[in-house]
Amino acid sequence: MRRNPERRQALIDAAIEVLAKEGARGLTFRAVDAEAAVPPGTASNYFANRDDLFTQVGGRIYERLLPDDATIARSREGVPDQTRYAELMHEVVGRVSAFNSGYLALLELRLESTRRPELRAVLTERIREDIDANIGHHAASGLPGDSTSVLLLYLALNWLIMERLTLPDIFTEQQMHELVDAAVERSLNTRP
Amino acid sequence: MRRNPERRQALIDAAIEVLAKEGARGLTFRAVDAEAAVPPGTASNYFANRDDLFTQVGGRIYERLLPDDATIARSREGVPDQTRYAELMHEVVGRVSAFNSGYLALLELRLESTRRPELRAVLTERIREDIDANIGHHAASGLPGDSTSVLLLYLALNWLIMERLTLPDIFTEQQMHELVDAAVERSLNTRP
DNA sequence: AACGTAGTACTACAGACGGAGTGGTGTCAA
DNA sequence: TTGACACCACTCCGTCTGTAGTACTACGTT
Numbered sequence: 001m002r003r004n005p006e007r008r009q010a011l012i013d014a015a016i017e018v019l020a021k022e023g024a025r026g027l028t029f030r031a032v033d034a035e036a037a038v039p040p041g042t043a044s045n046y047f048a049n050r051d052d053l054f055t056q057v058g059g060r061i062y063e064r065l066l067p068d069d070a071t072i073a074r075s076r077e078g079v080p081d082q083t084r085y086a087e088l089m090h091e092v093v094g095r096v097s098a099f100n101s102g103y104l105a106l107l108e109l110r111l112e113s114t115r116r117p118e119l120r121a122v123l124t125e126r127i128r129e130d131i132d133a134n135i136g137h138h139a140a141s142g143l144p145g146d147s148t149s150v151l152l153l154y155l156a157l158n159w160l161i162m163e164r165l166t167l168p169d170i171f172t173e174q175q176m177h178e179l180v181d182a183a184v185e186r187s188l189n190t191r192p
Numbered sequence: 193m194r195r196n197p198e199r200r201q202a203l204i205d206a207a208i209e210v211l212a213k214e215g216a217r218g219l220t221f222r223a224v225d226a227e228a229a230v231p232p233g234t235a236s237n238y239f240a241n242r243d244d245l246f247t248q249v250g251g252r253i254y255e256r257l258l259p260d261d262a263t264i265a266r267s268r269e270g271v272p273d274q275t276r277y278a279e280l281m282h283e284v285v286g287r288v289s290a291f292n293s294g295y296l297a298l299l300e301l302r303l304e305s306t307r308r309p310e311l312r313a314v315l316t317e318r319i320r321e322d323i324d325a326n327i328g329h330h331a332a333s334g335l336p337g338d339s340t341s342v343l344l345l346y347l348a349l350n351w352l353i354m355e356r357l358t359l360p361d362i363f364t365e366q367q368m369h370e371l372v373d374a375a376v377e378r379s380l381n382t383r384p
Numbered sequence: 385a386a387c388g389t390a391g392t393a394c395t396a397c398a399g400a401c402g403g404a405g406t407g408g409t410g411t412c413a414a
Numbered sequence: 415t416t417g418a419c420a421c422c423a424c425t426c427c428g429t430c431t432g433t434a435g436t437a438c439t440a441c442g443t444t
Binding site for chain 2: 020022023024026104107110111112113114115120123124127131148151152156157158159160162163166167169170178179182183186187
């Protein structure tokens with residue numbers, strides 16, 4: 001088990017690409033080696049077995065999907081109102097669906113987690129953290145809408161991205177844009 | 193290419209189970225043969241190649257996820273109000289997540305459709321039909337809420353089922369129940 | 385009722401591919 | 415000199431597709 005962190009990260013990034021391109025079953029040591037353009041056998045030195053590979057990718061992939069520091073900083077600027085919030089959500093949807101392979105890989109991992117308890121445990125933890133962070137962030141912003149609003153938004157936007165990435169002809173760009181706006185609007189403007 | 197429709201259907205059903213259990217890459221002729229408990233080589237006689245197998249499964253799986261006639265009949269009874277509508281949505285979520293392997297198989301197919309244009313075409317058509325039917329059905333019911341409401345509900349419920357099937361520990365049963373209610377409520381009670 | 389034919393179920397096999405794992409070699413740094 | 419690491423070669427194993435060939439069954443014909 002090798003310890004070179006840069007190389008390990010590069011291998012994990014390669015694994016994400018492989019997941020998106022070939023699916024979960026296609027994620028093998030050989031495929032990762034090829035994708036990362038390292039000599040065959042390298043990945044085998046960094047991960048004990050395929051299970052370990054899945055788990056490590058599951059642990060890191062969420063970090064790659066989160067906004068970078070610059071984006072976070074920008075998100076804290078300005079007055080938090082509905083327009084601002086909608087902009088943010090567009091940013092999230094845009095960023096996540098731009099990192100195409102990352103989200104597809106996450107979907108593959110979710111399905112694979114049906115068969116791998118360790119992977120499921122890792123993903124559950126990461127995603128719960130993310131959801132809690134979103135709820136907390138929203139509460140701190142002082143905008144209307146309770147945690148249920150945030151969750152409904154979370155649900156809708158996730159499937160919207162899913163739809164865009166897997167069956168892009170179902171909705172037009174225009175429709176998707178409107179759906180994001182509508183989701184934000186209805187999330188914030190709740191009836192008593 | 194054999195023509196026995198019952199046997200073909202049985203093989204497709206077996207393929208759905210295989211998809212859910214083993215993932216898209218695990219869907220092979222041999223695996224289908226084994227799942228359907230028929231001699232090896234049988235599936236190979238019913239589908240020209242793997243691509244054909246995927247496409248045929250994609251064409252049928254949606255039928256297995258739709259409500260049966262009895263459920264449709266019941267759904268037309270009673271006065272259409274919000275309570276009734278919520279019941280219906282609970283029925284949908286319950287039915288679809290009860291047919292566990294069917295929905296998982298559909299998710300696998302969606303991901304696989306990234307790599308198979310024919311499959312993508314089939315799925316796109318089926319899903320668009322379903323969405324249009326839902327919008328039409330809702331419009332005919334006379335309940336408040338426009339097509340955007342229906343779409344947002346569609347998005348949220350789909351991801352909710354996804355969450356329940358792949359990472360069941362993210363939300364409690366209680367939470368999921370509340371989310372369905374909240375989604376219906378907010379979908380119907382829109383602000384001008 | 386016997387027969388023939390077509391469609392289908394089943395079996396077996398050939399050929400090929402790809403992946404896991406392992407042991408070994410060269411190299412660089414402490 | 416020793417240890418960690420990148421890199422490479424090789425073997426074993428499992429599995430997949432496609433096809434050829436045989437056995438069965440149902441049905442129509444005479």
